[in-house]
Each structure stands twice: as structure tokens, then as C-alpha cells.
Amino acid sequence: MKTSIVVCGSGIVGLASALALARRGQQVALLGPRATFALANPEHYQPRVYAISPASQKFLASIGVWDLLPAARLTRVEAMEVFGDGDGHLNLSAWQNALPELAWIIEASEIERALVQAVQIFGLTWINEKFVSYAPGVLTTDSGTTLEADLFVAADGAQSALRTAAGLAVDIRPYGVTALVAHLDAERAHLGTALQWFSADGVLALLPMPDTASGHQVSMVWSLKTELAQTLLALPEEARSRELSARLAQASAGRLGALSLRSPVFSFPLTLNQSAMIGDGLALAGDAAHRLHPLAGQGLNLGLGDVECLVDCVAGREPFRTPGDPMVLRRYRRARAEPVMAMRCVTDGLHRLFDVQSAPVAWLRNVGMNLVDRLPFIKRQLIGGASR
Numbered sequence: 217m218k219t220s221i222v223v224c225g226s227g228i229v230g231l232a233s234a235l236a237l238a239r240r241g242q243q244v245a246l247l248g249p250r251a252t253f254a255l256a257n258p259e260h261y262q263p264r265v266y267a268i269s270p271a272s273q274k275f276l277a278s279i280g281v282w283d284l285l286p287a288a289r290l291t292r293v294e295a296m297e298v299f300g301d302g303d304g305h306l307n308l309s310a311w312q313n314a315l316p317e318l319a320w321i322i323e324a325s326e327i328e329r330a331l332v333q334a335v336q337i338f339g340l341t342w343i344n345e346k347f348v349s350y351a352p353g354v355l356t357t358d359s360g361t362t363l364e365a366d367l368f369v370a371a372d373g374a375q376s377a378l379r380t381a382a383g384l385a386v387d388i389r390p391y392g393v394t395a396l397v398a399h400l401d402a403e404r405a406h407l408g409t410a411l412q413w414f415s416a417d418g419v420l421a422l423l424p425m426p427d428t429a430s431g432h433q434v435s436m437v438w439s440l441k442t443e444l445a446q447t448l449l450a451l452p453e454e455a456r457s458r459e460l461s462a463r464l465a466q467a468s469a470g471r472l473g474a475l476s477l478r479s480p481v482f483s484f485p486l487t488l489n490q491s492a493m494i495g496d497g498l499a500l501a502g503d504a505a506h507r508l509h510p511l512a513g514q515g516l517n518l519g520l521g522d523v524e525c526l527v528d529c530v531a532g533r534e535p536f537r538t539p540g541d542p543m544v545l546r547r548y549r550r551a552r553a554e555p556v557m558a559m560r561c562v563t564d565g566l567h568r569l570f571d572v573q574s575a576p577v578a579w580l581r582n583v584g585m586n587l588v589d590r591l592p593f594i595k596r597q598l599i600g601g602a603s604r
């Protein structure tokens with residue numbers, strides 16, 4: 217088969233890339249396994265949820281996907297409270313910047329379902345197979361089908377096989393930290409506030425979710441030193457549940473009252489990854505290009521930023537250039553360099569700042585947080601950054 221562009225990977229970044237390129241008049245085929253989604257159950261929420269920034273929300277709306285998301289599964293984040301490991305405290309509210317919300321919380325499966333629906337409505341060519349080998353200009357799938365294209369987009373995730381086959385190097389730095397992810401029943405209402413605590417053990421985030429029949433619900437992302445995370449995961453189910461509730465009550469200082477597991481616990485070892493964004497006739501997007509610590513909830517948002525930029529570079533090229541023209545690809549690389557580097561520095565920098573256990577550094581970071589909390593101008597800049 218011959219086409220202009222092949223997008224490899226059917227996660228959120230791959231689906232969004234293929235759809236956005238097709239909507240801008242590009243001839244595109246999508247390659248990747250087609251997942252099926254059970255109908256959403258009002259009492260059951262998928263464990264992977266994302267904080268979607270206003271910029272990503274606008275982009276998803278522009279490709280006709282936002283309106284396909286069920287309103288009942290979306291939660292507005294109207295404020296954020298961040299606590300240091302001393303008396304540091306930072307409070308960011310949407311109203312301080314005259315914004316309706318800082319972000320939205322939604323299950324990954326709901327975004328994927330909406331994207332799949334939009335891709336089907338659009339009638340996009342979807343090859344339900346996996347990539348196995350690649351040479352510039354031609355890719356082979358696991359059934360032996362060959363796909364020829366001028367541009368290949370690697371959106372096949374952090375382990376990107378297409379990136380490896382194309383010989384692009386990737387710098388992978390393990391954090392020695394594992395994120396534990398689960399949904400919790402909370403005794404008190406979250407009031408649309410995302411809460412985050414930095415401590416010697418790691419970073420705990422409680423994200424607002426829709427209420428259920430059992431009461432208030434939050435999503436937990438707890439990035440813990442891997443040794444501690446493994447110890448908790450190795451406990452028998454009941455003991456793990458008890459231990460987590462006790463540790464959560466302590467780590468969150470009882471802010472939402474008693475917290476108890478309402479879903480299984482999932483774990484994600486965290487790494488900081490960076491690859492070259494382009495190769496010969498190849499563009500990388502999403503986790504295939506970069507992976508971050510999730511403490512700012514920005515990995516997918518950065519990936520959707522890649523997609524928006526790539527589509528602008530490809531669709532806005534001069535008529536005499538092809539989509540995989542080196543100039544088009546270099547423009548993409550140049551445009552993404554600053555936002556990717558900035559987000560990498562912020563997330564990695566925050567992780568490092570709170571990882572240092574020396575008393576003067578601990579004092580300084582908590583004083584710094586309290587100082588920022590009293591400076592409306594700096595806070596407005598931070599809110600602008602957090603909601604981008």
C-alpha cells in the first residue's frame with residue numbers, strides 16, 4: 217500500500233495525529249491495534265486518568281473530539297493546592313487569572329473512545345496490525361504488509377519500536393520512583409481542587425473525580441521511591457488496602473478525611489526520556505519522543521502539543537515540498553525544542569528540588585513556596601503555565 221503519511225501507534229497521540237492530519241486534507245493511514253471499549257459504567261472509573269490542560273482541550277475541540285466526551289465523566293479543576301515537606305503551601309485558583317478552570321480530569325479510555333469514534337466517522341484508513349520493521353520510506357507490519365509513505369509518524373509510545381528500528385538514540389534516566397495509581401473513596405468533598413504533597417517518600421497527588429454512590433471520589437497518583445512502592449505492592453490485598461489508607465491519612469494530613477481504595481492499584485516505574493524528534497522521513501510525537509515525571513500531569517499535554525505543531529508544519533508546507541521533506545521536519549523539531557525542554561526542566565527540577573534531604577535546602581524550598589504564595593504577579597504567571 218502507498219500513501220502520503222503513515223501514523224504508527226493507536227494511543228491518544230497516534231489517533232489525534234492521524235485525525236488532525238486527515239482533517240487538514242492530508243492523505244494518511246493509521247497503523248496500530250484497535251482497542252475495544254466497554255460502555256462506561258456510572259459506578260466504575262478506569263484507573264488511568266489525565267489532567268487535560270486548556271490548550272489540549274482547545275486542540276481536542278478543534279478536531280471535533282471534545283464534544284464527544286461525556287460531560288458526566290469530566291471534572292473541572294478549579295484550584296490547586298501544593299504542600300511542601302515543611303510548612304510550605306501554595307494555593308493556585310482559576311479565578312485569580314479569570315479562567316473558568318485550570319484543567320479537566322478525564323479517564324484515558326474516554327478520550328480514546330471519543331478519538332476512535334471521530335476517526336471512524338471521518339472514514340480514516342486504519343490498519344489493525346503492528347509495525348515490525350522499517351527502512352526509510354517503507355514499513356512492514358506483522359502480517360507482512362508493506363506500507364510506503366513519504367512521512368512516518370512514530371506515536372508508538374515510550375518503548376517506540378519504530379524509533380529503535382530507525383536507529384534514533386534515546387536517553388532514558390530511571391528515577392528510582394514508581395507511581396502507584398488508584399481511585400479512592402474520600403470522606404470529604406474535593407471541591408474541585410487538585411491536592412499535591414511533596415514529602416521525603418515522594419509526591420502524592422489527589423485529583424478531583426465525579427462522586428459515586430459510595431460518596432466522594434478522588435484519583436491518586438503517588439510517586440514513591442520504588443523500594444517502598446514494591447513493599448506496598450507485595451502485601452496481600454487487605455493488608456495493602458489498610459496500609460495505604462493509614463499512609464494516605466498521614467501524607468494528606470487528613471485533608472479529605474478517611475481515604476480508602478475503590479479500585480485495584482496500578483504501578484508505573486518512572487523514567488525521564490528524550491529522543492531526537494526527527495529522522496529521515498520520520499517524526500516522533502508523544503511518549504515516543506519524550507517522557508516526563510508525572511508530577512505536573514503534563515506528558516500527554518506535551519504530546520498533544522507535538523501533534524498540533526506537526527500538523528501545522530506538514531499542512532502549512534510550501535506546495536513544492538512533500539510531508540517528509542527535511543525542511544518541514546526541521547521546522548517541527550525547532551518549534552518543539554523550547555516547550556519540550558521547558559517542561560522537562562520544570563518537572564525534573566521540581567523532582568530534584570524535593571529529593572534533596574539536606575535541612576537548609578528543605579527550609580529554603582518551603583520558604584520559597586510561602587513567598588510565591590504571597591506574590592499575586594508570580595502566582596498569575598504560574599497559573600498561566602499550569603493551565604497552558
Ligand SMILES: Cc1cc2nc3c(=O)[nH]c(=O)nc-3n(C[C@H](O)[C@H](O)[C@H](O)COP(=O)(O)OP(=O)(O)OC[C@H]3O[C@@H](n4cnc5c(N)ncnc54)[C@H](O)[C@@H]3O)c2cc1C
Nearest residue numbers: 225226227229266267347372373502503513514515516517
Ligand atoms: C502515572 C502517570 C500519570 C500521568 N498523568 C498524566 C496527566 O495527568 N496528564 C498528562 O498530560 N499526562 C500524564 N501522563 C503521561 C501520559 O500517560 C503519556 O504522556 C501518554 O499516555 C502518552 O501517549 P502516547 O499516545 O504517546 O503513548 P501510549 O499511550 O503509550 O500509546 C502508544 C500506542 O502505540 C501502540 N503501539 C505500540 N507498539 C506498536 C507497534 N509495534 N506497532 C503499532 N502500534 C504500536 C500501542 O498499542 C499504543 O496504542 C501520566 C503518566 C503516568 C505514568
